[in-house]
Amino acid sequence: xxxxxxxxxxxxxxxxxxxxxxxxxxxxxxxxxxxxxxxxxxxxxxxxxxxxxxxxxxxxxxxxxxxxxxxxxxxxxxxxxxxxxxxxxxxxxxxxxxxxxxxxxxxxxxxxxxxxxxxxxxxxxxxxxxxxxxxxxxxxxxxxxxxxxxxxx
Amino acid sequence: xxxxxxxxxxxxxxxxxxxxxxxxxxxxxxxxxxxxxxxxxxxxxxxxxxxxxxxxxxxxxxxxxxxxxxxxxxxxxxxxxxxxxxxxxxxxxxxxxxxxxxxxxxxxxxxxxxxxxxxxxxxxxxxxxxxxxxxxxxxxxxxxxxxxxxxxx
DNA sequence: ATTGAAACAATCAAAAA
DNA sequence: TTTTTGATTGTTTCAAT
Numbered sequence: 025x026x027x028x029x030x031x032x033x034x035x036x037x038x039x040x041x042x043x044x045x046x047x048x049x050x051x052x053x054x055x056x057x058x059x060x061x062x063x064x065x066x067x068x069x070x071x072x073x074x075x076x077x078x079x080x081x082x083x084x085x086x087x088x089x090x091x092x093x094x095x096x097x098x099x100x101x102x103x104x105x106x107x108x109x110x111x112x113x114x115x116x117x118x119x120x121x122x123x124x125x126x127x128x129x130x131x132x133x134x135x136x137x138x139x140x141x142x143x144x145x146x147x148x149x150x151x152x153x154x155x156x157x158x159x160x161x162x163x164x165x166x167x168x169x170x171x172x173x174x175x176x177x
Numbered sequence: 178x179x180x181x182x183x184x185x186x187x188x189x190x191x192x193x194x195x196x197x198x199x200x201x202x203x204x205x206x207x208x209x210x211x212x213x214x215x216x217x218x219x220x221x222x223x224x225x226x227x228x229x230x231x232x233x234x235x236x237x238x239x240x241x242x243x244x245x246x247x248x249x250x251x252x253x254x255x256x257x258x259x260x261x262x263x264x265x266x267x268x269x270x271x272x273x274x275x276x277x278x279x280x281x282x283x284x285x286x287x288x289x290x291x292x293x294x295x296x297x298x299x300x301x302x303x304x305x306x307x308x309x310x311x312x313x314x315x316x317x318x319x320x321x322x323x324x325x326x327x328x329x330x
Numbered sequence: 331a332t333t334g335a336a337a338c339a340a341t342c343a344a345a346a347a
Numbered sequence: 348t349t350t351t352t353g354a355t356t357g358t359t360t361c362a363a364t
Contacts, residue, residue: 045339045340046340047338047339055351056351057339058341063349072238073232074231076229077192077323078230079323080225110319117322120321122315122316123316129245160276162282165272166272166281172267210360211361333363333364334362334363336360336362339357340357340358342353342355342356344351
């Protein structure tokens with residue numbers, strides 16, 4: 025089953041205004057609000073719409089430091105322990121298995137360099153599987169969004 | 178002006194359930210719903226809570242390919258044109274100025290390798306300022322969240 | 331920050347496209 | 348199967364405290 029143009033318009037609208045009311049969207053797209061509610065419920069059920077969240081200003085919350093850490097794993101048998109560490113560490117926002125020089129690319133948000141050091145030297149290097157790491161500190165962020173380029177007909 | 182424990186609890190709750198009703202939060206945190214509404218309005222006004230959005234399943238929407246592209250800029254005078262290109266390209270979800278070998282680290286979501294090639298060979302390499310690029314393809318993603326580790330007292 | 335009233339939005343069942 | 352309508356329920360908002 026495919027997405028029609030109304031589904032895409034709803035997804036696009038909620039990407040920008042995740043708390044838009046069904047009646048707002050109903051008016052904007054010229055359908056009834058139960059129709060919007062139904063579409064959204066179905067998108068949720070299909071797992072396309074996974075949930076609702078907020079965009080935060082990390083620096084205002086004391087998170088002034090963002091870093092990307094490339095991690096090479098040596099002992100592949102300890103990979104589950106590494107992934108469990110990643111899962112349990114709230115400062116690690118993203119963890120991707122990637123091609124290229126490192127095995128995993130981590131996006132980390134932390135309060136300061138002391139906390140970053142803690143994560144690299146104790147958290148990551150403390151994992152039996154972790155070999156080399158390479159850290160790139162974010163100096164500034166020009167763009168950061170979750171939006172996907174959806175093209176409603 | 179600082180955040181108190183109720184502010185942090187609201188932020189944390191909305192991070193997980195961005196459409197939670199004020200009355201739900203009011204009951205959970207044992208205050209009235211106008212109190213929740215007021216806190217949220219103030220967090221929005223201060224720019225701490227920047228907005229509401231949704232989490233999408235990118236593969237189900239046809240975005241099967243995620244890549245991180247490290248970009249080196251040569252002619253620094255064309256940097257604004259590069260940033261304008263980044264801004265105008267919906268497939269580029271993130272662009273960070275970073276320390277280390279490349280100047281910028283881009284997170285890109287696209288439909289397939291053909292589209293990735295288009296972005297690298299025409300989009301990026303078409304910019305006067307862009308020198309070398311290094312692309313890491315995401316094989317799988319173990320973690321991907323916007324949440325910050327907030328510690329309510 | 332709370333209370334209570336008014337305005338508004340979401341949901342459900344029935345029915346129609 | 349999906350949408351609309353209209354009634355009901357629940358939520359947000361506002362003024363007063």
